[in-house]
Amino acid sequence: GLLGAGIGNSIGQTLDRADMQYYEQARYNALERGQPGQALPWSNPQSGNSGNFVAQAPYKAPTGEYCREFTQKINVGGKTEEGHGTACRQSDGSWQIVQ
Numbered sequence: 001g002l003l004g005a006g007i008g009n010s011i012g013q014t015l016d017r018a019d020m021q022y023y024e025q026a027r028y029n030a031l032e033r034g035q036p037g038q039a040l041p042w043s044n045p046q047s048g049n050s051g052n053f054v055a056q057a058p059y060k061a062p063t064g065e066y067c068r069e070f071t072q073k074i075n076v077g078g079k080t081e082e083g084h085g086t087a088c089r090q091s092d093g094s095w096q097i098v099q
Contacts, residue, residue: 014049014076014077015049015074015076016044016047018044018046018047019044019047019049022042022043022044023042023051023053023074025042026040026041026042026051026052026053027053027072027095028095029053030053030054030055030070031053031055031068031070031087031089031095032089032095034053034054034055036055036056036057037054037056038054038055039052039053039054040052040053040054049074049075049076049077050074050075051072051073051074051075052072052073053070053071053072054070054071054072055068055069055070055087056068056069056070061088061098063088065088065089065090066088066089067086067087067088067089067098068086068087068088069084069085069086070084070085070086070087071083071084072084085097085098085099086098086099
């Protein structure tokens with residue numbers, strides 16, 4: 001889902017369940033309440049993997065949803081990958097990648 005849309009699959013597949021929990025929390029916080037351009041970091045002290053998630057200013061899409069463009073960085077095993085995309089807030093409060 002969300003990770004694959006913004007980051008290459010090679011790094012996304014190396015994240016374990018704990019990494020994903022840290023990542024998902026930073027992603028949600030950035031999209032839900034982060035200031036535009038504010039990098040919200042995450043890190044897993046057990047694996048050493050880390051990254052950050054940066055959401056831009058929210059806007060209302062023609063469909064009526066609130067959306068935010070984002071960028072993210074993920075650091076795994078000394079390699080960093082960057083990605084970007086757009087996420088829109090769904091009626092249930094979740095964020096879904098639209099591109």
